[in-house]
Amino acid sequence: MRPPRRLRFSRAGWFFSGGSVLLGVAAIGTGNNLLFLMLGAMLGFITLSGWLSEQMLRRLEVRRRAARATAGAPSRIVYEVRNGNRRLPAYSVEAGEARSAARGWIPVIEPGQGGTARAEQVWETRGVYPLETVTLSTSFPFGLFIKERDVDVPGEVVVWPRTDRPVREPRPAGERARRTGEVFAGSAGARGEYRGLRPYRAGDDPRDVHWRTTARVGHPVVREYERDRSRALWLCLDLRAAEDEMAETAVEIVAGVAAAAVRRGDAFGLATQDTRVRPGAGAAQLERVLDVLARARFRPDAPRLEPPVAPGECVLVTAGGPGTGWGDVFAAAGGGR
Template identity: 80%
Template sequence: MPDRNPSSTAQRFAALRRRIRRWMRPPRRIRFSRAGWFFSAGSVLLGVAAIGTGNNLLFLMLGGMLGFITLSGWLSEQMLRRLEVRRRVARATAGEPARITYELRNGNRRLPAFSVEAGEEDQEEARAWVPVVDPGAWVTGRAETVWEERGVYPLETITLSTSFPFGLFVKERDVEVPGEAIVWPRTDRRVREPRPAGQRVRRSGEAFAGQAGARGEYRGLRPYRAGDDPRDVHWKTTARVGEPVVREYERDRSRALWLCLDLRAPEGDVAEAAAEIAASLAAGAARRGDAFGLATQDARVRPGTGAAQLERVLDALARARFRADAGRLEPPVPAGECVLVAASSREAGWGEVFTATAATGGGR
């Protein structure tokens, strides 16, 4: 589970369970492959037959098979014992594949390491495979995994493994490499452009409220994009070209868009929908080139523009911790100039309110 509340009792127990599991887990492990089970069973049967019959040829074959097993264990240990590993995690989005990059260095001066896999201790399905790591060389391997929920996921142990040389056994070695994966909320929710001074708008699954006001000077026409206000459709041009066309207005660039996310809600689908609405609004502002910032009970991101600003806002949203006992959200500027995103409608006086409901919270 993502670590959204490190101080909570549940998170402390989860961390304790992880420490106990790592303490009980041996740093070196060996697993039998299917071929290894057959080979080992055959060795046992051959040994029983050799002892029962006293046949020298059977003893000779048994010795060869046991030597084969011993050589396999020794070579697989040599592949892993001098390997160094580093991890780099790209920013991830909930529900989408995320890339983890592992950098391996072979500290052995003479012997290369063959057929090495690297992956997280608790993610057996996400493994990076490297065919060979030459002595003293660095090699990069990549793996993909999916985190279904936003949050901050602790990464503590990297498991290195190899089935070299004969594929009979899989030797594993754990390496402690502390880190974390920051998983952003989704930014693909269909939400229209916020207008804190605009008229009241209603949408299925989300509620918006605001006051009438200026919308800026008319700039021209452009093709319709998902989330545009239907009131802006220019029907004569739409009928002439056969595709939806909307009016576009200049925005006042001197005033930043403040997104205020109210964390006063229990964790669940509706709360996650509120985080995704805030992320989608921020992504829309970044695409338009608007200046935008974020305020919650726990964090505040100063207004800015561009992709870097969007990353800062998404990082803050990934760490946002919804809870019923959160204090009142204090806006950084007058509330009438802010856009409130909440799991439920609470207060009047905001420039515009995006409310997540059960309809928007479902279907994750």
């Protein structure tokens, strides 16, 4: 039931419109031609304002670029607005999500040209949020009214969990988790046996760049190492719980442990009832894990968690009671300590 066009009064618009009504009453009561002339001019301003703003908004096209966000932190959404009008510039254009107060502003868009608006928005909890409608608005030309137009632009934004929750390192018993796992090759962190050279990939350690070969071939080339089995840390998140505060705490514990592993240069993997992320290291691996955590869905009827290796060689993170037989356990009730 949301109309495609909406008109809101600015403060100046309320005064101007109220003055027009009072002037009309006075003109009718007195029959003064000068008052009628002034009333006609004011009504003409209102009509011209509505016509010009409509001509400007109806030919605007918009595209949205939403980066990944972190829960509780400001995230920037970029709107690329193009003016399809061949003669009339677009002035004072605002763009933002429908039913959201966050807006980006473009002072002017020349005919046939484009402009960029940036709006900051905060999502309090992790997850995948659908984005459906972009609202374009303007107070052009006189600032009396704010006209809005909705444009359907389907999309979504992935909100990662926080990675700054204070968590301890796995206890010595959990060190066995680092002595298992798959053979892993070619990412940042502690080095194993040298294997060869390969093209650079996002998340690789800059220390691994082979500068002589890079200069010769014209693109970044890195040294590739065989990962030692002692470097793979398996994090297992149990989804058998209700979607509540404890579940969100468990997700943040996994994110915090993974971020700490990246800072140490360790390889790590993630396993849940729904998906599995093979061991890796570096910023790219952390992004893969955070994407999975953003989509993690807790439910009491989830199947039993099957770890990729023996439970005694993995680190369990749970929102319920502490498990037994695992190399180490992080319980959400303990806050990751």
